[in-house]
Amino acid sequence: MRLLVYLSPLLLTACGVAYQAKPITQQQNIENIQQASPTMDGFQAFVRAQSPMVSWPIATWDLDSLTLSALYFHPALKVAKSDYAVALAGIKSAGLRPQVGLNGQLSRSNLANGDINPWSYGLQVDIPLITANKRQINIEIAQYQADIAKIQISETAWLLRQQLSFDLILLAEQQAMQANLVRLQKAQDSLLAAYQKRLDLGVAGKSDVLPIRLQRDQSAWQLQQLDLQIHQTEQKILHDAGLTAQTNLPFNIAPLALSQILKARFAESNAYADAPTIQNTALTNRMDIQRALAQYAKAESQLRLEMAKRYPDLSLSPGILYEYGDKIWSLGIGTMLNLLNKSSDLWAHAEQVRQNEAVRFYNLQHQVIQQSEQTYMKYRDAANLLVTQTNEYAQQSRRKAQLENQWHQGLIDKTEYLQTEIQFYSAQQRLITQQANVIRALQEIENIMQKPIALSQRAMSTANQPQEVPAK
Template sequence: MYQPQPIQQQQNIDAIQQAAPGQDGFRQFVQAQYPQIPWPIQSWDIDSLTLSALYFHPALKVAKSDYAVALAGITAAGLRPMVGLNGQLAHSNRANGDINPWSYGLQVDIPVITANKRQINIDIAQYQADIAKIQISETAWALRQQLSLDLIQLAEQQALQSNLAKLQKSQADLLNAYQKRLDLGVAGQSDVLPIRLQHDQSAWQLQQLTLQIRQTEQKIMHDAGLTGQNNQTLPVAPMNVSQLLKARFDQPQAYQDAQTIQHQALTNRMDIQRGLAQYAKAESQLRLDMAKRYPDLSLNPGILYEYGDKIWSLGIGSMLNLLNKSSDLWAHAEQVRQNEAARFYALQHQVIQLSEQAYLKYHNAANLLVTMTGEYEQQSRRKQQLENQWRNGLIDKTEYLQTEIQFYAAQQRLVTQQATVLRALQDIENVMQKPLLLSQQTIPFAIQTQEAPAK
């Protein structure tokens, strides 16, 4: 019997707030999906964070629920039509003589589906299930992609924070040196004011960056499917950006040219697979509508006991289409198929453009990084030379401090450009939908994924 199941709002809130990475269910999920990850997880990287998102994030739960609905649709599409049963009872007033006054009748209606329509309906439902299954993988990939961008942003912010702390110290030392000159009358206010403004600006930037780091750490936790109600900030594994870029530059086979990126994208992307499934579904719908020109039949065997006589009968029923042309039955389905073909063409066009744009963005960013790395190394050598001269008493400390400030400014630009190259590589990874940057591991996150059970 039907049982109502109202939504338990408070129960949902409690389940969301109590989700924590220390749960036994999550431990079992990690050990089953990715046994290489040590437990308990002390340092979170892209792989462990992705597993957390696959287990806790509600977006994947919705996608899996859509898939369950689609699977149920396959069963529903395969159900056979129900058999009808008709009874008849009549009574006579005996006006025509001495006959039995009662009449009893029983008739069975047996539907007969023609032109393989039932199997075509099953095929349509199966394609819909395939689409829903692909959307699970698309959702999981989107979660991983967002976490990758979060980690890159956090690494950039942490590197800039360290740089700004050193830069502010150098600016404070330079400000003190000029303040002493001002006190001695050797320098004027016009010499001290720009240095003070730069120092205050760096202090403000450092404060803002500290707040941004906290926000990014919280965003990583949220994108991993957790909340801050009962969880501390996840200890994210430090990322060595220079080493990571060097490893990717040494192995450029996966993204060395636009053609490679394009080929991988056109054959590997999940939206390409989904587009093909949608087109196949449209073709099956066209087959179904074309099959409808053959009307279904209804067999009606029956038996009648009529006023003393026993009568059996067999009827055949059908619907005739005499008012419309046959082509009118599938005209709409044909347009839908053409529409899906146009959509798939547009999708391929978009993927090709994205692959070209991603490669060009990466190529330009990488070339600029090489140039900026050379400038940074040159500035580093100059800083070392002036430091040696200052320690040997050959130059004034203020001259060295100004060079040191220039060095930290060059370091800031290098950190920012390194993050730009990482994001460009991440764009290539997203276009190809193939792990390249932060991890070479491929986590099976399609149908095998699970979510935290509702309490």
């Protein structure tokens, strides 16, 4: 009993901190999500640290400021950072040395053999010895897992930025089309009024007025639909930035000028001049390539670990025994013998895992090369069609100016000019659509290379440090 009294403080110390339950506070989470706002002090400090060039408070939101909001508020990035924290903790746990064992023994004799002392006390220490560098290999495996998780943070941040880029392109296209439809509908109203006067005078028939009225009604319906789509796109931008519409409307988003963006990007066309350039950049710069390489390195370390397990670990067991008056010391050694399985069975699965990672990496390279060719072809065809649409638009613009001049001089009727103006707005619609298609194609090239080339190139630090939305 005295031995247990002496060992009790040691056992209690070994227990460490007691477990404490921490249930999820669902209502608190809901409040944090709903109340997340760019006006928070934590977000301001984050913006200052990541991009000092951004003015505060943010009056209009562009791609860079929206990306900063997503990096701070979006839960997808928080999950990636949490996975990275788990992986870092795994490195520490992988480096822990095995625990030393302690065994005690207490016996009592009936003195039948004439023993000097009826009591026997024993103490033995078990010291495990890890062989074949297994502990260091475990640390390497954990480090590779942390590298994979860290790359996943950057990849998640990139995907958030890309989604916002496509949202802004769509919004710019919708807004440009909205302005076009307003002007088109005004021209159609003027043309309809002119034909209505002709109808009242008996110069024109109902068959002349009806198509114009149908076109005007169709444009009005398209404009109504476009207003709804713009509102939905603005809300999607808000959500992709990690915010909710409950406390963050109205949200002033900086408009994009499609033609100016194209002009600036075409001046730097060497970044996407041909498919080999895109392929070389993608194969050396993409984060999924880096992640796949880290996964393969991890598989190799796992194979090394399995091969190292051929060498069994040892256990030294020194001890001392006070046995019925005699003092006895001892030294034992223990190990595990693998007599039931072949040595090759220990690493056969790990070898197959490594081969699987190699095949996956080959498949990833194949996909990147194919996607590089496809995206470049898509961009090239879209750019060629844009040239055609631009020439058509320029021709319609010249014709519109010419007929407008003739109309003011009284050489032609107003209806003839209005019909030409409507044709001009139709050509402008096709041009807007094609400009947006080219920018989207550029954005896909950017995504393949994972290198900013389309909407913004503002320098911004990587946000790998965990940032939490403050609680209410």
